[in-house]
Amino acid sequence: MGYPTLDSVLAFKDNVPPMNSHIAVTDCLKSEGNFLLHHFIINHLKANRPVILVGLAQIFNHYFLISRKLV
Numbered sequence: 084m085g086y087p088t089l090d091s092v093l094a095f096k097d098n099v100p101p102m103n104s105h106i107a108v109t110d111c112l113k114s115e116g117n118f119l120l121h122h123f124i125i126n127h128l129k130a131n132r133p134v135i136l137v138g139l140a141q142i143f144n145h146y147f148l149i150s151r152k153l154v
Contacts (some may be wrong), residue, residue, distance in 0.1 A: 100124045
């Protein structure tokens with residue numbers, strides 16, 4: 084499952100976080116968070132746990148301003 088070294092550092096039981104917990108993955112110019120997404124998705128799917136993936140291309144304020152125009 085996932086990356087064994089990362090699993091050992093995180094020390095989650097069965098390599099998945101506890102139920103009803105949330106994980107937010109953000110990245111920056113120095114390092115991408117894609118490998119973390121793959122790691123958590125693989126581990127959750129193999130453990131038959133639900134996965135919700137949300138990706139936003141713009142900052143929150145962009146969507147907020149658009150929603151105000153639509154009302």
